[in-house]
Amino acid sequence: MDPQRIGQRGLLDFNLYPDARRNLNLMPDYYGHGADGGFAEYVVVPSDQFHHVPNAELADAELASLGMCSYQTAYHMMTSANVAAGERVLVSGASGGVGTALIQLCRIVGATPYAVSQPDKKDALLAMGAEAVIDRGDLPTFVDRVLEATDGAPIDAVMDLVGGEMTDRFIDTMIVDMKCRSTYPRLSIAGASGGNLSEIMWTRIYLYQVQIFGVSHGTREEAEQLIEWIRQGQLKPVLHAAFRLSDLHRAETYFVNRGSNYLGKIVIVPDAQWDEHGAPFALEETA
Template identity: 85%
Template sequence: MHRSAMPNPLPEAMSAMSLRGHGGVDKLEYRHDVPVPSPGPGEVLVQVTATAKNNTDRKAREGLYPTEDKADVTSFAMGGEATFTFPRIQGADVAGRIAAVGEGVDASRIGERGLLDFNLYPDARRHINLTPDYYGHGADGGFAEYVAVPADQFHVVDNPELADAELAALGMCSYQTAYHMLTSADVKAGERVLVTGASGGVGTALIQLCRILGAVPYAVSTPAKAEALEALGAEAVIDRRDLPTFVERVLKATGGAPVDAVMDLVGGEMTTRFIDTMIQDMTCRETYPRLSIAGASGGNVSEILWTRIYLYQVRIAGVSHGTRAEAEQLIEWIRDGQLKPVLHGAFRLSALHEAERYFVNRGSGYLGKIVIVPDSQWEAHGAPFALGQEESDS
């Protein structure tokens, strides 16, 4: 490892939020004695400046990824073994600067600013990822001052118009999931796409990505967020409340045409309503109805009549993480300025408990991403975007 390439030696210990077990925010312990990781061969050590918070942080912490036993408190183990072990530093969407490099990595990369492709890929294949895992789950992530990651997954983004906090808000956890939802549904230009959970990180990413692909996104949210979502690219915003009239209101927004594809982040009792928006007047359709599922904020169990699925030939795609190729495409769009950050605000790393509570209890004005900034980086990268209790500190 080339620590000597830095003008100042790296510290031996760092501040980090260490998760000590499954449970509430009390399981998150802010420590100042965590060893600074050493980058191995092919890795870089990143000094973290901002890390976006994702709902998966909470779900993994609370053990809300059961497999067969719905009563289990666990996390997913797609590769066959549990990788979410304790203590663990969470945080997947990391922005920062390379502070040191491991063997085989050019030392000229030191100082580069970039964004992490958050995946722990099982192999080198570019177009498939069947056992998804990620930094902050199967390996330590960005709720710390430093993190070691593969050099080829830390992508340089030196756009001066993007602050580090904004770059973190463009992180792969949301944008790659959103893009993989669209590619899994084979969404094409001109198609009508219903985007559920539209005000969150994946939802706002879906709206932007639909427009890049030439598709027309219809957002499911609340009237309070309609103006912001339409400014982001939504063709119309459909109020998620009043279930009996939901399908009628979606069809009114589309001019009576059925939705071509649904991006479902909600689940629960809403899924059957979402399917209804696609199977109205099948003679008008040119493609099969498609449902991409990547979340269950409205409930982990949905009751669906299978006759409606096979008779209407609904294609269903379960979506977790995307691929290396999709991540690289997203980085190109970020560098080109085609994707815009939707940053709600920032919290200090030491205030992660407050950030978690804010995220769970977020109000009607919430839109986009919260980022977590190490206390040592706060004045430079967090204070301009201070949120909640931080507003009095900035």
């Protein structure tokens, strides 16, 4: 490692790459899953996967909330589906880490994101860049409400972080009027918060030529592009709260049971650095 890098602040491309290829990553493992170090205070990683981010305007906790897991997953969902400028993109799970990343990334590449979330998060998601926020409730009217938001135009690509019974409805938003389409309907899947089982008629998939992409993590090239956007200030932190490392179990419980006010990411801060880097972003109850 170049000694001049000592003391740099930045973000880790957390993937465990199987080889040096820059545009392909077929390994589903990463630090914390496949290798220890997810919650370590100190860890040894390849120096070429640690990217310096010199932006002084970002506090350490804010920079950490831009961590590559959500953003790499979100960007790879988009690149897999070849999302392009001018396209309408439906973002499910829009208030979480990957969802908020997708909204920002859509705007960066010139696509129009339509967020699926709870009504009480509408203002925050619109301020972040969502064109409209569609209530995920009332399943029978879901497709009609999406089409109302798009003025009747079909969704070009769906970023599915929910799964379960919603996936079939997501497909409906893309195939409602095939004559209006100029590209294939595309479904990127990277989550199953609504259930691991989805019942879909395969005839709908092949007759309407729906392209389905399973996504876990991204590539070296995508990580470097994300870092550039962060350095340029195009990607903004969406930090919900910070927790002490000693309160890790409490943080995980809070995340699993998160309420309607939850938006973005939580950050874990080592106790020794809590006062400086964690306390300013603590929940009231953990301060």
